[in-house]
Amino acid sequence: MTQAWDAIAGEAVRRALACVDGPAYTVLPGGARLPQTSAPAVVGGMLERLEVEPGHRVLEIGTGSGFSAAVLSRLVGPGGHVTSVDIDARLTGRAARLLADDGCRNVRLVTGDGTRWAPESRYDRVIAWVTPVRVPDVWVRQAAPGAVIVTPVHLAPLARAMAVVRLRRGAGPDRLAADLLMPGGFAEARPEPHDQWPVPSYGVDALTRDAAGRMWWVAAEWLRAHEPAVGMRLLELMITDGRGGTGWLGAVDLHAYLMAARPEGLTTAALGDQGWGVGCSDPGGVALAGLSGDLFVAGASAAAERLDGWALEWRERGRPGMADLVPRLHRRGSGWDVRAAVP
Ligand SMILES: C[S@@+](CC[C@H](N)C(=O)[O-])C[C@H]1O[C@@H](n2cnc3c(N)ncnc32)[C@H](O)[C@@H]1O
Known part of the structure; x- marks a missing residue:
């Protein structure tokens, strides 16, 4: 059967996705789906844009079920490393057990606000599954020169006005470029664990x-x-x-x-x-x-x-969609706003 991610993911991401037993991460003992779970097709599409290679050190914000961390673990291989941060200790604890059972020894789980802090390291790749108010400096500072960052962002200061952007860090932390937008939206990053996902925490009047x-x-x-x-x-x-x-x-x-x-x-x-x-x-x-x-x-x-x-x-103007738009970065406070221009 053709999987939903076949259309959006290349060979390496497809293989890594196929290796992970998704339900082992995303289904709760009673049979219900863990609400903090990303769909495999979404995970595949974003990981494809992240350009992960064996040996990379990856920072993940939003562990959720642990499914995407398990896929990343396979993509970076035994020579690489994944640090996965979630605001909710129940989720990092659960994911730690599942990842250990799955033999993913190259993943470290951390509980905290991933938009404010991550364990010090020079990450080759940063991926977020929650939407920050703006791309935080901490991700750019902790990224190595040449690092790729993929994250959902707000394109306007309005709830749910979201897209996923790809960023590339230059030689210094002030050298950041955005080269791609894709459709996508995630719940907003929160300063504490939260179960009210349908209520946006940003941009509602x-x-x-x-x-x-x-x-x-x-x-x-x-x-x-x-x-x-x-x-x-x-x-x-x-x-x-x-x-x-x-x-x-x-x-x-x-x-x-x-x-x-x-x-x-x-x-x-x-x-x-x-x-x-x-x-x-x-x-x-x-x-x-x-x-x-x-x-x-x-x-x-x-x-x-x-x-x-x-x-x-x-x-x-030719019915432009997200993929036709050009991302623009604006320095703002302790981070970067992403806006889009119609070419
Ligand atoms: C969409 S889920 C992640 C899904 C995950 N990628 C998977 O494969 O299951 C988003 C997660 O981000 C977490 N989160 C929300 N705010 C956060 C923050 N400030 N720092 C770190 N994690 C946060 C939530 O607790 C939730 O588990």
């Missing part, structure tokens, strides 16, 4: 639950100049007046384009049990495109017309 307990949130930079009540009113409108419509084929690419173009009014939002969307909002309403292209509109405002205009621009 108003959040509520409807009568059935379903979560709704909205994120838009214009909301930050207003009282919190404005965001709550918008959510109320979305819950009580939300209606669907036909949107656009290729909405994932439209999302990527909008995260790069960042037009005034750009909005991300979670829609109860209807997934989430990217689009436009103003105090009178919202218009959002869901992942499958469905349209979600609430209120009476110019938002739908403006979103139509943005989609037209996107089509006129």
